[in-house]
Amino acid sequence: xxxxxxxxxxxxxxxxxxxxxxxxxxxxMQAAFETGMxxxxxxxxxxxxxxxxxxxxxxxxxxxxxxxxxxxxxGYKNEIIAKYVALPNTVLKEKALGRRxxxxxxxxMTMQAVGEADVTFAGIDNTTGDVLLAGQMIIGLKEGISTVxxxxxxxxxxxxxxxxxxxAVGDSAVCTNPTAEQLADIAISACDTVKGLLDxxxxxxxxxxxxxxxxxxxxIDKVKEALAIANEKRPxxxxxxxxxxxxxxxPAVAAKKVNRESKVAGKANVLxxxxxxxxxxxxxxxxxFGHADAYGPMLQGFNSIVCDCxxxxxxxxxxxxxxxxxVRASAK
Amino acid sequence: MDRKELEAQIIDMVAKxxxxxxxxxxxxxxxxxxxxxxxxxxxGLVSEIENELDAMIALQDAAACETIGDLVDKVQEEL
Numbered sequence: 063x064x065x066x067x068x069x070x071x072x073x074x075x076x077x078x079x080x081x082x083x084x085x086x087x088x089x090x091m092q093a094a095f096e097t098g099m100x101x102x103x104x105x106x107x108x109x110x111x112x113x114x115x116x117x118x119x120x121x122x123x124x125x126x127x128x129x130x131x132x133x134x135x136x137g138y139k140n141e142i143i144a145k146y147v148a149l150p151n152t153v154l155k156e157k158a159l160g161r162r163x164x165x166x167x168x169x170x171m172t173m174q175a176v177g178e179a180d181v182t183f184a185g186i187d188n189t190t191g192d193v194l195l196a197g198q199m200i201i202g203l204k205e206g207i208s209t210v211x212x213x214x215x216x217x218x219x220x221x222x223x224x225x226x227x228x229x230a231v232g233d234s235a236v237c238t239n240p241t242a243e244q245l246a247d248i249a250i251s252a253c254d255t256v257k258g259l260l261d262x263x264x265x266x267x268x269x270x271x272x273x274x275x276x277x278x279x280x281x282i283d284k285v286k287e288a289l290a291i292a293n294e295k296r297p298x299x300x301x302x303x304x305x306x307x308x309x310x311x312x313p314a315v316a317a318k319k320v321n322r323e324s325k326v327a328g329k330a331n332v333l334x335x336x337x338x339x340x341x342x343x344x345x346x347x348x349x350x351f352g353h354a355d356a357y358g359p360m361l362q363g364f365n366s367i368v369c370d371c372x373x374x375x376x377x378x379x380x381x382x383x384x385x386x387x388x389v390r391a392s393a394k
Numbered sequence: 395m396d397r398k399e400l401e402a403q404i405i406d407m408v409a410k411x412x413x414x415x416x417x418x419x420x421x422x423x424x425x426x427x428x429x430x431x432x433x434x435x436x437x438g439l440v441s442e443i444e445n446e447l448d449a450m451i452a453l454q455d456a457a458a459c460e461t462i463g464d465l466v467d468k469v470q471e472e473l
Contacts, residue, residue, distance in 0.1 A: 153441040157448070195453050198437040208432055244432065 065217060065228055066357075066382060069259070069389050073102040078388040081106045081131075081179035083166035084187045085114050091121065093380040094183075098127040103388045106131055106179055108170045133169045145176040146200075153199060162199070167192065171200035174366060181391040183384050185370035194236070197361070197368035204251075204365055206295065211248040212236045212359035213255055213332070214345055218352045223311055224265065224329040230256045231333045231348075234341035235359035245288035246295060249334045251362040253299045256332055258393030259360070259386065267310035267330035268292075268303030273319045276306075285336050302326035307333065357386065367391045395473070397466075400447075404466050407446065411439040421463035433457065449473055 080097075084090045085107035098105040107114050111132035118125050131138070139160070147156050152175075154162065162168040170182040185193050194210055203210065213232030221227050232252045237244055245268070253264035270285045271277050285304045292301045302324050308315040309327055316328025335341035348354045361368050369387040371380055395403075401421060409416035412429050425431065440456050443449055449472035451465075459465040 153438055153445075155445040158441065158444040161444075161450070191454070195437065198434055199441055203434055209434065241432075 065215070065260070066385075070102060070385055072389045072392070073385045074100075076392050077101060077103050078180035078391050079104045079106055079129075079178075080384060080388055080391075081108050081170035081173055081182045083108045083170040083182065083184050085109045085166075086117055087186050088121070089375075089377050089380060090183075090186050091117065091123070093377050093384055095123045095127055096377070097381050097384050099124070102385050104129070106170075106173070108173070109133060109166045111135075131169075131173070133163065133166055139163060139169070142172050142176050142178060146172050149175065151202060153202070162196075165196075167196050168200060171196050171368075175200055181367045181369065181387050183369045183371070183387055186373055186375065186380070189373075190236075190370050193368065193370040194361075197364050201364045201366055201368055203363055207247045207251060207363045209237050209240065209244040209247055210361060210363045211240075211244075211251055212361050213252045214356045214358035214360070215256075215260075216345070216348050216352075216354045216356050218348060218354040221352065221354075223331065225260075225262060225331045228260075228331070229311070229333065230260075230262075230264075230331060231335065231345060232341065232362075233335065233338065234345040235338075236361065238338045240288075240337060242284050242287035243291055245284065245334065245336065246291035247363065249288070249292045249301050249332075250296050250299065252332050252334060253296070253301065255360060255362045255390070259390050262331055264299060264332050265326040265330050266299065266301040266332040266334060267305045267326050268301065268334050268336075269307050269310055270304050270336045271306060272304055273306045273309040274304065274322070276319070281336065300325045302330075305330075357382065360386065360390065397470070400470060400473075401463075401466050403446065404443070404462060404469065407439060407442045408462055408465075411435050411442055419462060421461060421466065423462045424460055425457075425462075425465075426460070443469060447473065 080103045082094045094105040097103045106129045108131045111130045173179040174182050211233040212235040213230050216229045218227050233248050249266050253266050256262045256264050268285050268289050272282045289303050309319045310330040313328035320327040367390045371383050405416050405419045412431050449469050
């Protein structure tokens with residue numbers, strides 16, 4: 063069974079309420095309908111209900127698959143605003159929130175924050191920046207986490223790693239030049255993400271151009287400092303380094319270069335890049351030369367799951383990402 | 395609201411969001427070099443300005459401000 067088959071099966075066993083603030087978008091509505099119809103999620107379309115209903119009819123979908131929420135419904139809006147402002151540690155107050163909620167993205171995320179939806183799925187009309195800002199304002203960051211980041215899941219033909227062909231890598235998409243503290247938080251969030259989505263026991267390697275002091279310099283100092291912070295913050299997680307990529311994933315290289323006990327060296331299933339220059343380039347190398355499929359980016363670091371799909375994504379990819387998001391939401 | 399009053403209010407908000415003593419801040423304090431805050435703190439500051447002053451500042455505009463004085467200018471334009 064492929065990794066996606068496994069995730070689809072998990073979603074079907076416990077379908078989550080997914081809010082779609084870009085419901086009028088044709089591809090998004092189709093993906094919401096099909097994932098709902100197939101029983102993976104319970105789709106909630108958020109926006110102008112009259113227009114949404116017209117489009118459902120025009121496009122020939124069965125309206126009963128959806129729950130439709132009208133952002134002009136003042137009674138419901140006031141009800142969720144009241145619930146939201148009563149939550150601890152929220153940043154927006156009633157008036158500012160009410161104004162923001164004229165935008166369906168903020169409306170849907172507020173529903174998520176108060177438990178009316180399990181996850182919000184957007185990114186086809188909104189930019190990544192819009193989604194990240196709304197996520198930070200409404201959902202907020204997890205306690206103790208200093209940055210939003212992301213991981214991708216690579217399925218690399220011919221790779222024989224500790225999870226078969228699969229390898230999780232991050233951050234390749236969001237946090238450009240993390241400080242040591244942020245890098246530590248990326249590693250911690252990545253471990254939590256793979257645990258929730260894939261039931262892996264994460265073995266996370268902090269990679270750079272040095273293995274245990276074989277190289278020196280400020281670029282390595284940052285990685286070492288990040289490792290120390292991560293180990294102190296989350297001693298329950300197996301995060302180790304600093305390792306070169308081969309020492310992290312190839313047992314024979316680890317045996318040669320890592321002359322101490324390590325639960326991670328040679329068998330890492332999560333790799334953390336030192337910055338986005340490395341991360342973005344590395345993912346493209348994996349895709350181009352390794353002919354890998356890369357799922358994600360899966361955003362992490364938020365209080366609950368926030369998703370951003372690619373604006374050019376086809377319906378099949380959107381469906382995969384919706385289901386991944388729903389499974390991540392159920393693991394929270 | 396006059397300029398001095400706005401400056402004082404924004405200094406208080408920056409102090410709260412960046413967890414620093416307001417007496418250490420001035421219009422010349424820079425976000426990048428003096429406050430060295432993560433972008434998430436700027437999100438908190440923009441939200442606070444929206445809550446308290448009813449001024450919606452785009453995050454990218456706030457992030458482009460070098461000093462607290464620049465941010466006060468932006469807020470003043472919005473009011």
